[in-house]
Structure formats: structure tokens, C-alpha cells
Amino acid sequence: MSELQSNGHPGLIDPTTISGPIPPAFSLTANNLDKVIKYKHNAEGQNSVVAREKLPRGSHICYINTYTPTPQSTWSSIQTSKTTHIEVLSGIVYINHSCSPSIDIEVYPPNSEGVYVNGTCGELRVVADRDLEAGEELTFFYPSTEYISPRPFTCLCGAESGVCIGKQEGAHFLANSILEKYFLNTHIKELIAERDNKAKV
Numbered sequence: 086m087s088e089l090q091s092n093g094h095p096g097l098i099d100p101t102t103i104s105g106p107i108p109p110a111f112s113l114t115a116n117n118l119d120k121v122i123k124y125k126h127n128a129e130g131q132n133s134v135v136a137r138e139k140l141p142r143g144s145h146i147c148y149i150n151t152y153t154p155t156p157q158s159t160w161s162s163i164q165t166s167k168t169t170h171i172e173v174l175s176g177i178v179y180i181n182h183s184c185s186p187s188i189d190i191e192v193y194p195p196n197s198e199g200v201y202v203n204g205t206c207g208e209l210r211v212v213a214d215r216d217l218e219a220g221e222e223l224t225f226f227y228p229s230t231e232y233i234s235p236r237p238f239t240c241l242c243g244a245e246s247g248v249c250i251g252k253q254e255g256a257h258f259l260a261n262s263i264l265e266k267y268f269l270n271t272h273i274k275e276l277i278a279e280r281d282n283k284a285k286v
């Protein structure tokens with residue numbers, strides 16, 4: 086397996102490079118996720134993450150405490166500010182994108198010295214407008230953290246026509262009329278404002 090595919094973690098396999106069920110690279114005890122989630126292979130053999138128990142809308146799921154900063158975005162990284170990214174070293178990496186997401190990921194940017202305060206760089210919460218059912222897949226809206234995704238993909242989230250964005254390539258490529266329907270992190274709102282101001286000049 087090449088370093089590029091595994092993004093520095095030897096067990097992590099890019100799901101677009103092989104067919105069939107992929108063994109998860111992380112024990113569910115990493116980031117103490119064993120009480121809240123289970124792994125499940127989806128129809129394509131890719132990994133996904135489902136809830137062990139029902140959780141009420143808006144409720145806290147976990148903080149992101151197990152990660153390593155990465156200099157650039159990859160197919161598996163999460164953007165934590167306008168300029169910073171992390172590789173998540175836990176089952177959180179297997180949370181797929183959906184255009185009708187069940188959770189929000191709020192990222193906490195590093196401080197001016199590049200340090201994540203208390204070692205925490207984000208929080209997972211159930212979306213504000215509906216409960217997360219036991220057995221339901223945890224999904225988030227990738228453009229809520231990613232401004233430009235390094236590897237766009239055709240979305241298979243299954244949301245109805247008019248809801249599914251079709252191609253997931255990052256917030257930069259989406260109209261405000263779509264973005265305004267979703268929870269967005271502060272760095273994404275700021276980068277979108279910069280995009281729109283540039284377009285006016």
C-alpha cells in the first residue's frame with residue numbers, strides 16, 4: 086500500500102482502490118467510540134458508521150481527540166480552519182458524506198501557536214432538527230468542513246433529487262442557496278464570503 090493511499094496510517098485503505106469489504110483500520114476503543122458507534126459495510130463494501138443507541142436531536146456524541154495534523158488535505162482528512170487539516174485516527178474517519186446528514190461536525194481551529202486547546206479539535210453532534218435512531222448511519226455534510234476537496238466524488242448518499250448535490254467537491258463549488266440549508270463551520274462561512282467578494286470585483 087502506498088503512503089499516498091494510507092495517508093500516513095498503514096491500516097487505512099482508500100476505498101476507491103479495492104473492491105469488497107475493507108477491514109477498518111481503527112479499534113472502536115480509539116477516541117472511546119465503542120459505546121456510541123458500530124462499523125457496518127455498506128452496499129459498495131465500504132466502511133460506514135452506525136449509532137449503537139438512539140440519541141436526541143442536537144445532542145453531543147463525542148469530541149475529536151485522536152488525530153494528527155496534516156499539512157494538506159487528503160481524501161480522508163478534515164479541515165479545521167482556513168489553512169489547517171487533520172487526519173483522524175479513529176472510526177470517525179469512516180463517517181460518510183450525505184446531503185441529508187444525521188450529524189454535524191463542528192471543528193475547533195488551532196490557536197495562534199498551532200496548538201489544539203485541550204487536545205481537542207472538534208465535536209460531533211446529532212443534527213439540530215431530528216433524532217439519530219439506533220442503527221442509523223452517522224453522516225455529515227463534507228462541505229461543512231472542506232472548502233476544496235482534493236478528490237471529488239459522485240455522491241451516492243441516496244437523498245432525493247433536488248436534495249443530493251450530485252458531486253461532492255467542497256463548499257467552494259456550491260451556490261449559497263444550497264449552502265444556507267446546512268450547518269457550516271466558521272472557516273467555510275469566511276471562505277465563502279471571500280469567494281463572493283472576489284466575484285463582485
Ligand SMILES: C[S@@+](CC[C@H](N)C(=O)[O-])C[C@H]1O[C@@H](n2cnc3c(N)ncnc32)[C@H](O)[C@@H]1O
Nearest residue numbers: 100131132160161178179180181182240241242
Ligand atoms: C474518509 S472516507 C469515508 C469512509 C469510506 N466509506 C471508507 O470505507 O473508507 C471518504 C471517502 O468515502 C467515499 N464516500 C464518502 N461518502 C460518500 C458518498 N456519499 N458517496 C460516494 N462516496 C462516498 C469517497 O470515496 C470519499 O473520498
